[in-house]
Amino acid sequence: MSPRKPASQELTQEMIVEEARKQFIEKDFHQVSMRSIAKELGCSHGAIYYHFKNKAELFYVIIEGYFAELNHFLDETVNGTDDNQTKLYHVFLGFMEFGLNHQSQYEYMFMLRSNEVDGLSQEAANLSYEKFAQSVQSLSDDQLLISDIYSAFMALHGFVAHYRGYVVSFDEAKEAAHLHAEFIVKALK
Amino acid sequence: MSPRKPASQELTQEMIVEEARKQFIEKDFHQVSMRSIAKELGCSHGAIYYHFKNKAELFYVIIEGYFAELNHFLDETVNGTDDNQTKLYHVFLGFMEFGLNHQSQYEYMFMLRSNEVDGLSQEAANLSYEKFAQSVQSLSDDQLLISDIYSAFMALHGFVAHYRGYVVSFDEAKEAAHLHAEFIVKALK
DNA sequence: ACTGTTAATTAACCACCGGTCAGTATAAGG
DNA sequence: CCTTATACTGACCGGTGGTTAATTAACAGT
Incomplete structure (x- = not known):
């Protein structure tokens, strides 16, 4: 009492x-x-x-950190010391790694839709995508088509979406991820 | 009473x-x-x-039909009269069209995981993927890598997963779908 | 010390969900 | 006419997200 x-x-x-x-x-x-x-x-x-106002608001606080982590990874990779080709490859692999090592979070960040998720998360997802697009463009020798960058993103997204739940961590899909990254690189050239 | x-x-x-x-x-x-x-x-x-035993059993009856529809589309396209290149393109586009014109069903078929979905649906999804893989291989002039076909599938999956909910029907993503199909074709060559 | 105010918390409530089950009215068969 | 299998109801279980009146701990002012 x-x-x-x-x-x-x-x-x-x-x-x-x-x-x-x-x-x-x-x-x-x-x-x-x-x-x-x-x-x-x-x-x-x-x-x-x-x-907290509701479940979405509480979870947005959490998910903010994961968006930051992903964005930070992109920045770090771009500003690294490897050659661009290698960096690009790392960006692709890193994205898949992030997705499969934070499956629940990835789902919330990029898969759930407006009815279940806060609008702020949608915005953050757009921003994160833009960062991805800029990174990919900056690591490319030639001028890429916007649509190709978009396609690359969706290809990565598809990889994560597919292996999610079927695999426990990125490690189990590592080889497939390498092959998938090569696939995307091939398409971009 | x-x-x-x-x-x-x-x-x-x-x-x-x-x-x-x-x-x-x-x-x-x-x-x-x-x-x-x-x-x-x-x-x-x-x-x-x-x-019906439960919700999953009821919905599997429904989803069976959609798997059949998708498989039938693949068969029809492969057995069509166009040249292989065109057919392959149609397979890619058709998959995306199916996904975005049956979003709820696509989610159930290819996105939900074991805890919410019947095991039969998982099997059907695997079968449908195999049909896709065979179709793609048969429409290709050269021998393709299994991993490349898998990557192509995941790229398409990513397209649908991404536009789902953001777009009401395939029409609204038609142009993007064409570009995405080209992207995948590029990677396969 | 007493008072008033505010912040934090509980517990009961709402409207949903999937799923179970004892009970029952009905139709058909002996 | 009686029995039995069928088809169904409606109450119930435990769960979800979300709301709110009431209560009280903590604190500020006098």
Whole structure:
């Protein structure tokens, strides 16, 4: 009968995000429920709604970090010391690696649609794509067609979408990923 | 107060499948509920469970037809009168067209994973892919790498997965589809 | 110390979902 | 006329996301 807990054990946004992030690594978006988070935190699920408007808002905070990670990887790769050809190859492989090593997150970032996902996430996805496009163009010797870059992106997306769930981590699809990257490189030339 | 309706309006599997199919065209798998089907049929949702073991079994009956449609399209295209190059192009375009004109169904067929979908559907998807692979190989002048055919499939899959939900029908992505098909053809040569 | 205010939380509620099951009215068969 | 298999209902289970009135801990002012 204590509708408010003492300050020492008050719920913070960070605690909630942390727990959600933790569960989000092992289950997908739909399997992580506000109730499962609350249960693990030892509070009622309603309490979370005091700190976050809804499930989408909570998960956007988490997914922001993953968009940042992906964008950061692109930047790092482009600014690396390898030759452009190698870098391009790394961008493709890295994208697939990211997708298959963060499957639940990738699904949320690039596969779920407007009815289940926050609009901010959609925007972030567009931005991330643009970064990808710029990276690919900057690593190419010739001027590429926008449509070809787009096609390359969708080809990578298809790879992740296909192996997702069928494979536990990128490692299991590593060889296929190399071949797929070569396939895309071939198409771009 | 009539727990049993007169024989004239008895519920049949076909009636259920028909209603489910109808709703499945406008909503996706998760949005079509056993209850929404029952409501439209004027029966209790429990009644459906007399005719079908569960939701997956009901929806597999529907999805079977769509797999057949896709397979039939591949056969027809391969056995057509055009030259191989044109046919191959048609196969790619047709796959994308199918995916974007039957988005909910495509999602069920090729995107949902084992926890939500019947095992039979997975098998059908594999079979459909094999048919695709054989078609592509048979339409190619040179011997293709298995991995390249796989890559082509994933590239197409990525196209559909990407435009799904963002576009209402194939028409809106027609030009992009042509360009994407060309992209894939380029990679195969 | 007393008071008022605000922030945080609970618990009960809503409307859904897939799925189960005991019970029952009906149609058909003996 | 009685029995039995069938076809169905409706209540129920445990789950989901989301809302809200009531309650109280913590804090600021006097």
